[in-house]
Amino acid sequence: MIIHHPILGPRDAQEFVYLGDANLIDRPDGMTAGVEVFHEYLYQRTNPAGEHQELWYHEQGDRSWLVITRNTVTHEITKVELARDVARSRGRSK
C-alpha cells in the first residue's frame, strides 16, 4: 500500500507500524474514569467493513503518528492527517 504522508507525500506502507482504531485517541482520564469506561475504550471495536479511521506510525520515516481514513474492503485511502492535529481537534492537550 501507499500512504500519502501529509508532509512527505507518497510513502510505502512498509515504513509504517499499524496500531488500530483511531478512537484510541480518546483516552479517558484515569483520575475520573473507572474500569467500565476504560474497558469500553481499550477493548470494544466497531471494526467496520468500509471506511475506517486508524492510527499508523511512520517508524522508518519521520516518526509521525498519522490518522488514516482507509476503506477496509478496497484498501482505498481517502484521507491522511497528522494524529497530533486530530487529537487536538478532539480536545486533547496536556
Added chain:
Amino acid sequence: MTQSNRITGGQIDRTKTLRFTFDGIPYQGHPGDTLASALLANGVKLMGRSFKYHRPRGPISAGSEEPNALVELRSGGRQEPNTRATVAELFDGLTANSQNRWPSLRFDAMGINDKLSTFFAAGFYYKTFMWPKSFWEKLYEPIIRRAAGLGSVTREEDPDNYDKGFLHCDLLVIGAGPTGLMAALTAGRAGKRVILADEDFRMGGRLNAETYAVGDLQGADWAAGVVAELSSMPNLRLMTRTTVVGAFDHGIYSAVERVSDHLATPTDGKPRQILWRIYSGKAILAGGATERPVAFENNDRPGIMMAGALRAYANRWGVKVGERVAVFTNNDDGLRTALDLQAIGVDVVAVIDSREGGDLLPGIRHLQGAEVIDTAGNLGLKSISVRQANGRSETFAVDALGVSGGWNPNVNIHSHHRSRPVYDPAIAAFIPGKDGPPGLLVAGAAAGQMSTHAALKTGRDAAIAACDLTNGPDLPQAEDAPVRITPLWHVAHGKGRAWIDQQNDVTVKDIKLAKQENFTSVEHLKRYTTLGMATDQGKTSNVIGLAVMAELTGRSIPETGTTIYRPPYTPVAMGTLAGRSRGREFKPFRLTPSHHWAKEQGAIFVEVGNWLRTQWVPKAGETEWRQSVDREVLATRKSVGICDVTTLGKIDIQGTDAGAFLDRVYANTFSTLAVGKCRYGLMLREDGIVFDDGTTARMSPSEYVMTTTTANAVTVFRHLEYCRQVLWPDMDVQLISTTEAWAQFSAAGPNARNLLAKIVDQDISDAAFPYMGAGNITVGGLRARLFRISFSGELAYEIAVPTRYGDALLREMLAKGAEFDPIVYGTEALGVMRIEKGHVAGGELNGQSTALNMGLGKMVSKKKDSIGMVLSQREGMTAENGYRLVGVKPVDPQAKLTAGSHFLEKGAAAVAANDGGWLTSKVYSPHLGCDIALGYLKAGDTKIGQRMRIVNLLAGLDTEVEIISPHMFDPEGERLRG
C-alpha cells in the same frame, strides 16, 4: 540425433548449435529455441506423465500456460522441479529429466493407475480408507504420499544468488505483443517514464508466431523495429524475461526478472533472478490471450496440442510437430493453422470444423459440422476418429493434431483484487470485469480485442487514456478479422474419458460426478475435482470445466459463474521472493562496542534480538561453560567485573513537561526525582500488564535519560511517541534514541569504585556520588556519563562514553584497574547475579504479568493518572491467590532445577488442577552452592519457607524445593550501598 523435424524459417540462430540432454539422451538445438521446441525439432513429443493416471504427455502449448511438459531442469543444488519445457530457454549443456515416472518415461509402472482409473473417480478418497481407523496413517496415506507430487526437490542449498529491487514509473505496460508495444510507443514518445515488461525472451508476443503483416512488414519485423525505437528512449525501460506476477494495492506490482536462467550458471555470482517491486502511476495489462482445448475422448495424447501452438512452433521455431497433421477447431483462428502449415509444406490431412456452413478452405479437406470423437496412439498420436456431419465416422492416420476451442483473454492480473471476469458471448470467453485494480487498464486480446488492428488501436488508446494524452502514433495497417466462433466445449460421445485439466487428470466424467453429487458451485467443482489446481492454475482448463458444468446443469455460463485467479500469474521461486535475506544475512547483525575485544578473547556470543552479546568469556583451561560463568560471578562479587550493557535502550527525553510526561508513562513518579539522581521505573501497558522496566535519570530540570530493556527498546520508543503525539499533543516533550550513541559498561563489585576512580576525572566517593547518583563526567577529558545503579546487587556503576571510544574504555579499565583483577562477564553471569537478587527480567517480563505478580504492586501510584493504572485494578488481576514472584532452591543442593518446570504441592498428582505455577528463570548460584530459580507461584507470598515440588514432565524430573524470598543474596542491600 539430427533435428529431423526442423524446417526452414523461424527466429532461431542456425549459425550456432547448442547441445543438451533429455533423460540422458543427447540432442541439439539452436539459440532462440525453448527446450520444448528443440525436443520437438528432434522428433521428441513425449515429455511427461500426468499427475494421477500417469498418462504419457507432450506439450499442448508454446507458452507459460503449459500443463504437461514439466521437467526437472539442471541437477545437484540447482535441480529445478516442474519446469515448463515450453518456456525453458535452451542453453549449451542444458540437462533435463522427465519426472513423476518410474522406472522410465516410456515405461512407467504407475501407468497402472490409468487402467484402474474407474476406481479413481473424483473425490473417491473421501469415501474410503477409513477402516480400520489406524490404517489411514500407517498404510493408505504413506502410499498416497509416496505416489503424490510431481518433480523432486534437492536437499542441497541453492548455490545461486537472488536479488530484489524497486522501480518507479508513470506507466507499466504488462506484455510486449502488438498491444503493449503500441502502448509503450505512445507513452514513450510522449516522454513518460515507461516500463515495458514481457515474460518472453523476445518481445513481439504473438507477432513472432504469426505470418501476417503489420504495415508493410512481417509482424515480427515490425515488432523488432518498435523495440529498437523504444530501446533508444532514455525514459523507457524494456524488460524481457520479466513476468509481472502480482497486482497489489495502490499501483504496486511484483515482477520476476530471470537474469541468468538462460545460462548454464550465472556469470560471476550475479543473481539468478530478481524480484522487482514496481511502483506505477498507471498500468496497462496487455497480456494477450491463451488458446483453450476442446474435451473429446483421449484428447491428451502426445502430438495433440493447441492449434496456435502448432502454428507457433512452425512459424517461430521452424519446427513441424508432425508429418501428417489435422486441425480440429470451432473458430476461424484454427483455420489459420491449417493454412500456415500447408504453406510451409506440411501435409494437412484434414480440418475438422465443428461449425456448419461458411467458406471452405481451398486445397484442404475441410470437414464442416464434424467432430473428433477419439484418438489412438499410446506414447504418441497415431490416428484420430472423426464423426462427420452426416454421422459417418472416419479415421485419419495423423501424428499431430491442432485443437482450437477459442481463445481466453489473460485476465489473471486484473482479477488479483478479486474482480470477477464477465462472460462475453461474442468471443465465447471471459473478459475483465469491474472493480479491477485501480489504475490498471486492459487492452488488446486481454480485453477481448482479438484482431491485430484492435490490439494496436486499444493499446495506443489505453496509453493515451492512462497518460492523459491527446493523441498518439498513427496505426499501421493490420488484419482486423472478426472472431467467428461457435462454442464447443466437449464432444458428447461414448464412454471414454475426455480430459479437461490434463495435469490433474480431471475429465468430463469427473465433472458429471461432481454435478451428480451436488458439488455444482464453481468453488465446490474446483475443490472437489481439483480442476484448475495444477501448476498451470487452470489457464487452459477452468473455462471449459465450468462450461461443461453449465451444460450439465442447464444453466448459462454467467449463471454458473467463475473462479478468480490469485497471485502469482506464474509460479515464483522461493529464493526470488527471499532475495538476499538468507543464511547469515537473514537479519542484520548488531555488534556491541566490546565485540572486537570479546572476539579477541574467544568469547562465546549469544543472539539477543539482532544483537550479538557476550555470553561468557572462557579462560584457558575452562572446558565447561559453567566454569567460566561461576568464575565471572565469583570474581565480580569478590572484586570487580565489567559487563557491556550498551544494548539496553536509551532514550533522551527533554522539554519543560518531561517530568510530568514520565509520570504518565511510568506507574511510579518521576517529576519529583532530583537532578543528578536516577530511579527504577515500571512501565505498564494500558491493560495494566507490565510492559517494560529500567532506570531513568534526571540530568537537568528538563532532561531525563531513560533506559529500557534490550528487547523493548524500539517498542517503548514507539509508545512514548504515541503518548506525546496522540494522547498529550501539547506537552513540551522531545524524544530521541541514543541507544547506539553511547557505549555503556557496568562495573560491579566491591572494587568498582576503586577501579573507576582510576579512570574518571571527578571525585566519585560515596559522598560525592551516592547510591542512585547520575551525572555527566569526563574520562581523561572525554565527555562521559556515570550512573550509580546496580543490577547485580553489588556496589556498581554504569559508565558511558561516545561509542567510538567504547573499545578503548574497556581496555583502559582492564589495564588501569589491573591491580583489582577485573574480569569481563557476559549475559550468563549477569543472569546469575540478577536472579540471586530477585530482579525481574525476560522470563518474568512475559507480557502476561502484573506489578502485583512481580511483588511490585506498591509501585503503581494511584495518586496520579498513568498508562495502565486503572485497568491494573481489575478483579481478575488483583486476586489474593494470584501468582506472586518467589525464589526457589532445591532441598537437596545437588538436585537440578529447570526453568519452565511447574509447582506442585507434595503428594499432588501432576494434573492441571494442581498446577501451582512455573519457574520463570533458573541458574546455578555459586554463592548458595546450588541451582536457584525465580518463579510465579499462586499465592506465593504466603508460601515463603514452605516445601513444594517442581516437576518437569518432559524430562521426568520431580524435585522437592523450598520456597524462599526472591531476594536470595544480600537481601538488605548493604553491598550496593557500600
Added chain:
Amino acid sequence: MASLMAMTALGRREPTTVTHGPLTITERTDVALASVAARKGRMADLAQAAQAAGTPLPGPATHQRGTPYSAFWTAPEMWFVEAPFATHELIAEMLKAALGDAASITEQTDAWVAFDLAAPDLSPVLERLCNVDFRHVPDGHATRTMMEHLGVYLIKHGPKEARLYGPRSSAESLLHALETAAHSAL
C-alpha cells in the same frame, strides 16, 4: 582531546574505503552530528537563533549545506545538524550554547555510521536497496528509508554522490548489503 583511542564503526582505527567497479564507498568518521528539536511553541525563537548561529533548518525531506553547519530534516520541527568532527566534537554543547532553550539538542555523532557513496550513476545500486526513486528526487533530497531491514537516512547530493547514515551497531551488515547490491547491479 581524549586519551582514549577511537575505533570506527567498522572496528578499525582508520575509516574504510571500498570500491566496486565504478562505485566507491567511504566510511566517514569526521562528521559530528546532533539532533535539534524545537521546544513546544518555540519554533520562531529557534529559527531566529539558528539563523544567527548559521545553522540551516531546511524544510521536510531536505538537506541544506552550510558552514560550519549543514542540516537535514528528520521529523516535524526536528533536524540532524552536521559539522566537521575535528572542530565540533562537542557539537551538542556548541549548539546548546548557540540555540539556548528554544530547542532540545542531543548528541548523535556515534549513534550512526556514515557512508559516502560515489559513482557515475548511483541509481542502479540504490534501486536494489531501497524504494527511494533516486533518479527522480532532486539534489539535496534527504529521507529516511529501509535497506535490508535497516533504517537509514539517505541524502542525495547529486546523481553521482550520496550520504548514508545507518545504525552504527550494524555498520558491517550495512556495508555488506551495499557491496552485495553493487556486485549484483554493476
Added chain:
Amino acid sequence: MRYSGFRVIAEALTGHKGWKPVWRDPTPQAEYDYIIIGGGGHGLATAYYLAKEFGQARIAVLEKGYLGGGNVGRNTTIIRSNYLLDGNEPFYEFSLKLWEGLEQDFNYNAMVSQRGIINLIHTDAQRDAATRRGNAMMMHGADARLLSREDVRQMYPWLNFDNARFPIKGALMQPRGGTVRHDAVAWGYARGADRRGVDLIQNCEVTGMRIENGRIRGVETTRGFIGAKKVGVAVAGSSSKVMAHAGMRLPIESHVLQAFVSEGLKPLIDGVMTFGAGHFYVSQSDKGGLVFGGDIDGYNSYAQRGNLPVIEDVAEGGMALMPAIGRVRLLRSWGGIMDMSMDGSPIIDKTHVEGLYFNGGWCYGGFKATPASGWAFAHLLAKDEPHKTATAYRFDRFHKGLMIDEKGQGAQPNLH
C-alpha cells in the same frame, strides 16, 4: 448412503451411477428451533452436533455463499493442541480428541493425519517457554516432547544447521499434531448434518435480526424472514458485521492472513514445522504441495487478499530455515479474514439478547478448533450453559481482567 471401500468399488464397476447428492438444496422453512448463521466449518459442526449429540430438531444453517466457503476453505489445515494457558488447553485437547475419531463419526475421510508438529527453538528463553508450555500440555493430558538440536537434525538433516543467523537449538514437539484435508471437514459435517435433517441453505445472507423485548425472534435474509427460537452466529471474519445487526460492538478486529502453496513435489516434509526466529510455518499436503504461511498483514481488512511485504517476509523465513527450497516455486496465494480478538483467544458465549449466541474471535486458531467449537457451541445453544472445556471464552473476561493471552501481547489484535 454410507461410504465405504466396498461401496467405492461397487460404484466403480457400475459406472458410478449410484452416488447421491452429498446434501439437499432445501427451501427455507418459516421457522426453526435453531438457526446457525454461517456455513463454514464451525457453523456446520455446530449444526451437526446439535442434531447428533444434543438430539435437537428443526435446525437450519444459513450461508451467504457456498458451504465451506469461509476460512475452513482457506487455511493451512493444521491441527494441534499445544497451548499454554488453562483457558485454552483443555478446549484444544478436546478438539484434537474429536479430530481423532471424526472420520468414523461422520463417515467421511477428511484425511486426519497426525504426523506431528514441531515448534523450533532458537534461544534459551524459547526453550524455557517451551518447557513451561510442554508441561502445561502434559498436565492437561496432551502429549509433548522436547527435542534436542540433534533430534531435529535427524528428522530434517537438510534444514539450515550450519549457516544460520539464528541456529536451531531444539524443538517442542506434539506427535499427535498434524493436518486435515480442510474442505473435506466442511463437506463431512455438511453431509452428516444434512443426513440428520438439518437444512443447509446456501446463497442466503443475513441482512438483519428481528429482536423484540430483548429476545431474538428470527433473522431477515436475502431469501426473506426466517423465524427462530435461538440463533447462533458462527461467522468468524465477519463477526462484527453480523453482530452489528444486534447493535453489538465486539472485542474483535478483522485482519487478513495470507497463506501459500507451492507446486506439487515429491515428499520433502513429513509433519508440520514452525520457524522460531521468523514468520514461517510449513507442512506438505498429500498432493505434494508445500502449504505454508506466516504473519497477518497487520491492518484491518475484509479484502480476502494481502500485500507483497508479508509474502516476502514468509519467503525469507522459509529460505533461512530451508535453503534447499530456493528453486521450489510458490504456486498460489490467498487471503482469509481472521477475527482477531483482544487477547488472541476466542469467544463462545451468550449475548445481552436472549436467544442470541456468539461464536468467534478465533484468530488463527479456528481450523484446529472446528470440532470442539461446534460441540461447545451446540452445548451452549442446547443447554444454555458453557461446555466444560469452554468456560473461559466469555465476553466479560476483558472487563474482569481474565484475559487468555498466550502471546502476552495485550489488547492489540494484530500482535496475536
